[in-house]
Amino acid sequence: MNKQKLKIIAMIPARYEASRFPGKLMQDLKGKTVITRTYEAAIHTKLFDEVYVVTDSDIIFNEITAQGGKAIMSKKEHQCGSDRIAEAVENLDVDIVVNVQGDEPFIAKEDLERVLNVFYQEDAQNIDLASLMVKITDEEEVNNPNVVKVITNQNDYALYFSRSRIPYPREENMNVPYYRHIGIYAFRKQAILDFYQLPMQVLEASEKIECLRYLEYGKNIKMVETNNRGVGIDTPEDIIKARKLWNT
Incomplete structure (x- = not known):
């Protein structure tokens, strides 16, 4: 199949405040901040034409630009990372936008390649x-409402995302596989602009899962399976683990 070159950028949405761990992106990770480590990791994949941090924080903006990095200040208040990214890319010439989480300094290049290859x-x-998505093997994780589960059709398109156990095992001997959603996204530019302009509907409001807005408006989400569970930094305990992992 002839590959038409797509212009691909990475956007790293970065808020200073975080409900569980305020200021986590400015925590030290072996001599550099978490957000700087994430920004550098995205660049080192060499998968992107450009990498930007998009933020509402002067502290984070100055942290990135002081080291020669590219950062964009949000003009408006935003409820989620997708809205923040949509505002930033509206006037950029780009085909695919990858949302890289600011608290994920251990970016797996092979996972990003798998996601981009679907296009x-x-x-x-x-x-x-x-x-x-990654297969869940821990029963406690299946039932944990902090873990977002996803089910797909035969062609790996998402049918639904939920904090509940999906599918429900009416018969225990069915051996149904369960999958955890991992929050790395690659959007067509128009899809994320549509998301920004469309109001939240009841499923997204109920579950607090922004992917559901895409499904509620008929967008197609292709899911790619990985074996890499990722290492996110959500709590003070996570930064301790990350420091131990950095040079191992």
Whole structure:
């Protein structure tokens, strides 16, 4: 299949305040801040034409630009990272926008490549955005409402995301696989602009899962399976683990 070159950028939405761990992106990770480590990791994948941090924080903006990095200040208040990214890319010439979480300094290049490759497959014209999922093997994780689960159809398009156990095992001997959603996204530019302009509906409001807005408005989300569970920094305990992992 002939690959038409797509212009691909990475956007790292970065808020200073975080409910569980305020200021986590400015925590030290072996001599550099978490947000700087994440920014550098995205650049080192060499998968992107440009990498930007988009933020509402002068502290984070100055942290990135002082080291020669590219940062964009949000003009408006935003409820989620997708809205923040949509405002930033509205006037940029780009085909695919990848949302890289600011608290994920351990970016797996192979996972990003898998997500981006779907836009070169035979069904690429049907894909509005792509994301990752990993099989859950821990029963406690299946029932944990902080873990977002996803179910797909036969072609790996998302059917639904939920904090509940999906699917429900009416018969215990079915051996149904469960998948955790991992929050790395690759959007077509128009898909994320549509998201920004469309109001939140009841499913998203109920579950507090922004992917559901895409499904509620008929967008197609291609899911890609990975074995990498990722290392996010959500709590003070996570930064301690990250420091131990950095040079191992």
